[in-house]
Amino acid sequence: MSEAVVSVSGLRKYYGNTRAVDGIELEVRKGEVFSLLGPNGAGKTTTIEMLEGLRKPDEGSIEILGLNPWKDATSMRRRVGIIPQDFNFIQRITPAEAIRYFATLFKAPDRSEELLELVDMRNMEKTYFMHLSGGQKQKLGLCLALVNNPELLFLDEPTTGLDPQARRNMWEVIRKLKSEGKTILLTTHYLEEAEVLSDRVGIIDQGKMIAGGTPQDIISKHGSGKALYVSGNDEIARKVRSATGLRCTVEGRNISVEISNNTEIARVLDIVRSSGVELETLQLREETLEDVFLKMVGKVED
Amino acid sequence: MRLKNILADLSVYGRSFARSREGLFFTFVFPIVLIAIFGAIFSGNGGSSVPLYVQNMDGNSPAALQLLAGLNSTHLVNIRFIPSGANITRYVSENSITAALVIPSTFGQSIASGAPVSLPYYNNPTVSSSQIAGQAIGIVVQQINLNLSNAHNTIYVRSYADSVVAQGYVDFLIPGLIGFTILTTPMFSVTFIVSNYKKDKIFRQLSLTPLTRGEWLFSKFLWYIIVSVLSAALMIGVGVLLFDAHVRINLYLAPLLLIGVFMFVSLGTFAGAVAKTEEGAAVIGNIITFPMMFLSGTFFPISIMPAWLQTVAHFLPLYYVIDGLNAVMVYTNYTSAMIDMLISLTISVAFFILAMLAFSWKEA
Numbered sequence: 315m316s317e318a319v320v321s322v323s324g325l326r327k328y329y330g331n332t333r334a335v336d337g338i339e340l341e342v343r344k345g346e347v348f349s350l351l352g353p354n355g356a357g358k359t360t361t362i363e364m365l366e367g368l369r370k371p372d373e374g375s376i377e378i379l380g381l382n383p384w385k386d387a388t389s390m391r392r393r394v395g396i397i398p399q400d401f402n403f404i405q406r407i408t409p410a411e412a413i414r415y416f417a418t419l420f421k422a423p424d425r426s427e428e429l430l431e432l433v434d435m436r437n438m439e440k441t442y443f444m445h446l447s448g449g450q451k452q453k454l455g456l457c458l459a460l461v462n463n464p465e466l467l468f469l470d471e472p473t474t475g476l477d478p479q480a481r482r483n484m485w486e487v488i489r490k491l492k493s494e495g496k497t498i499l500l501t502t503h504y505l506e507e508a509e510v511l512s513d514r515v516g517i518i519d520q521g522k523m524i525a526g527g528t529p530q531d532i533i534s535k536h537g538s539g540k541a542l543y544v545s546g547n548d549e550i551a552r553k554v555r556s557a558t559g560l561r562c563t564v565e566g567r568n569i570s571v572e573i574s575n576n577t578e579i580a581r582v583l584d585i586v587r588s589s590g591v592e593l594e595t596l597q598l599r600e601e602t603l604e605d606v607f608l609k610m611v612g613k614v615e616d
Numbered sequence: 617m618r619l620k621n622i623l624a625d626l627s628v629y630g631r632s633f634a635r636s637r638e639g640l641f642f643t644f645v646f647p648i649v650l651i652a653i654f655g656a657i658f659s660g661n662g663g664s665s666v667p668l669y670v671q672n673m674d675g676n677s678p679a680a681l682q683l684l685a686g687l688n689s690t691h692l693v694n695i696r697f698i699p700s701g702a703n704i705t706r707y708v709s710e711n712s713i714t715a716a717l718v719i720p721s722t723f724g725q726s727i728a729s730g731a732p733v734s735l736p737y738y739n740n741p742t743v744s745s746s747q748i749a750g751q752a753i754g755i756v757v758q759q760i761n762l763n764l765s766n767a768h769n770t771i772y773v774r775s776y777a778d779s780v781v782a783q784g785y786v787d788f789l790i791p792g793l794i795g796f797t798i799l800t801t802p803m804f805s806v807t808f809i810v811s812n813y814k815k816d817k818i819f820r821q822l823s824l825t826p827l828t829r830g831e832w833l834f835s836k837f838l839w840y841i842i843v844s845v846l847s848a849a850l851m852i853g854v855g856v857l858l859f860d861a862h863v864r865i866n867l868y869l870a871p872l873l874l875i876g877v878f879m880f881v882s883l884g885t886f887a888g889a890v891a892k893t894e895e896g897a898a899v900i901g902n903i904i905t906f907p908m909m910f911l912s913g914t915f916f917p918i919s920i921m922p923a924w925l926q927t928v929a930h931f932l933p934l935y936y937v938i939d940g941l942n943a944v945m946v947y948t949n950y951t952s953a954m955i956d957m958l959i960s961l962t963i964s965v966a967f968f969i970l971a972m973l974a975f976s977w978k979e980a
């Protein structure tokens with residue numbers, strides 16, 4: 315197992331009575347993509363900003379590349395790249411100018427062309443920041459984060475508010491960066507994003523890490539495994555529950571039954587058939603991270 | 617402080633400023649529009665007669681009344697009175713008067729007894745209105761001397777050509793408007809930028825780089841010095857070429873410009889930093905800026921305001937900058953300019969300390 319570039323333990327931050335971050339343990343290993351997944355207000359931003367040295371933890375210890383982000387902020391930031399949540403920049407500045415500005419500040423070589431190429435924005439060289447689309451702004455944020463050629467990237471909701479196409483573009487860029495060997499810690503409230511991008515995921519809710527590991531680990535640990543998806547209604551769902559004791563939810567004109575072994579399939583089908591409903595739908599599904607997330611957090615953002 | 621960082625920020629900030637039409641308009645075009653408007657309103661003589669200011673120390677003596685009636689009947693001058701208690705030289709210079717005649721308290725007695733008496737005439741021989749008033753006085757005095765039919769002339773006119781460079785209203789308008797842009801350009805844009813960067817989290821973004829808050833602020837000083845020098849040069853140029861302004865330009869202007877910019881960039885930073893929202897920043901900025909914009913001697917010399925407003929003006933920081941600019945450009949009174957510089961510098965340092973206390977890039 316490769317070395318940890320981020321290790322966090324017992325991290326806490328309270329705002330008055332709000333326990334924004336309430337005892338988080340976290341380890342990100344070199345070269346992996348780690349997603350902090352959680353609904354709005356879960357504490358993702360507060361956590362990542364403490365890792366970036368932008369906020370001071372109330373309690374707990376953080377080590378980033380062997381440094382303390384609050385005390386060694388300056389030296390740490392030479393080696394990490396950061397896109398804050400809601401990235402925004404000087405309105406009347408072109409992407410190339412912004413990148414060169416950061417390059418001078420970081421005493422880094424001017425790689426504006428290379429970076430704009432990476433995010434596929436070479437044609438935007440002369441457009442003011444204020445006229446860029448949401449996705450392009452976010453990609454410029456990524457370029458700025460990459461100016462100092464960092465080994466570790468912190469991306470706070472890099473695709474929030476982007477249309478599906480722009481989101482997929484961003485994913486592609488993140489994969490490219492991973493293939494270059496960069497370690498990436500990102501936050502998201504999109505399940506799909508966490509599932510397709512990450513090596514490992516940490517699910518955060520109300521300031522606590524409620525599950526962690528590879529998506530498969532989380533599913534097998536917190537999910538029941540499979541779900542039977544058949545035509546049905548409220549009444550049938552009730553019957554299934556009372557007859558089998560299995561968890562069963564109604565989804566439109568279908569019901570979803572969590573099963574742990576295949577003999578249960580026949581029992582459920584019997585009940586459905588005897589209720590006189592025509593079997594239009596019949597699917598056996600592996601539970602996804604989404605099913606687990608829904609069960610654990612109880613809600614999901616659009 | 618690293619010069620490279622300051623210059624990198626200056627170049628980015630300068631570009632973004634120069635790309636905003638509003639910024640350019642209010643810095644370079646608006647003051648010229650004001651010169652044109654105020655110049656037209658105040659400097660016109662409104663007809664053929666020229667103003668002649670008279671300080672009558674001899675009350676209602678028949679001789680004084682006869683002199684005034686004579687001046688009136690020439691139709692060359694339009695008489696206005698200076699309070700008999702006023703210090704004539706100061707009054708003349710502060711009000712940019714180019715023709716002022718004093719009737720001494722002994723005037724009536726001297727005429728009656730035939731003793732010689734001289735009338736001090738404060739004027740600026742290079743101004744045509746001054747010459748016209750001088751002619752009118754000459755005609756009337758000669759007439760009275762003849763009527764008195766003494767062996768010698770009883771009344772003499774003693775001419776005092778003033779040391780004031782200014783020859784008209786527009787000459788006071790230029791230092792005033794230079795002060796106006798030193799106030800408004802940083803106050804409006806820095807206040808907005810600081811609150812806007814705070815809201816858009818651009819300061820947070822910058823705090824992730826090696827740029828420091830001190831370097832950022834220093835780059836703003838440099839930028840507004842550049843802008844103020846350009847804007848002042850433009851106003852002087854337009855004033856001299858198009859409006860026939862007469863102002864003295866020398867190195868004393870440099871420290872005044874620097875201190876003025878330092879003062880209002882600091883104050884703007886403070887206002888933007890204490891405001892919770894962009895709208896709040898606009899309100900605070902306006903509350904600070906508007907009274908100063910009108911009451912510090914920007915559009916007219918403060919001496920024409922009521923006494924209590926003049927007292928108010930002495931509490932407005934811009935007053936000292938404009939007073940200093942006037943001292944250099946109009947009165948060539950450098951001692952007074954140095955005092956204004958010292959006062960402005962003290963105020964600026966206080967504003968700078970306040971700004972640094974309120975202006976933070978870090979969140980709790």
Ligand SMILES: Nc1ncnc2c1ncn2[C@@H]1O[C@H](COP(=O)(O)OP(=O)(O)O)[C@@H](O)[C@H]1O
Pocket residue numbers: 329332333334352353354355356357358359360361
């Ligand atoms: N500066 C702050 N002051 C007070 N409460 C805050 C502050 N920042 C965040 N919070 C609260 O902390 C909780 C976690 O917020 P955040 O970390 O932004 O969540 P997320 O990024 O997961 O949406 C929320 O309840 C939020 O309202």
Ligand SMILES: [Mg+2]
Pocket residue numbers: 355358359360399471
């Ligand atoms: Mg967040």
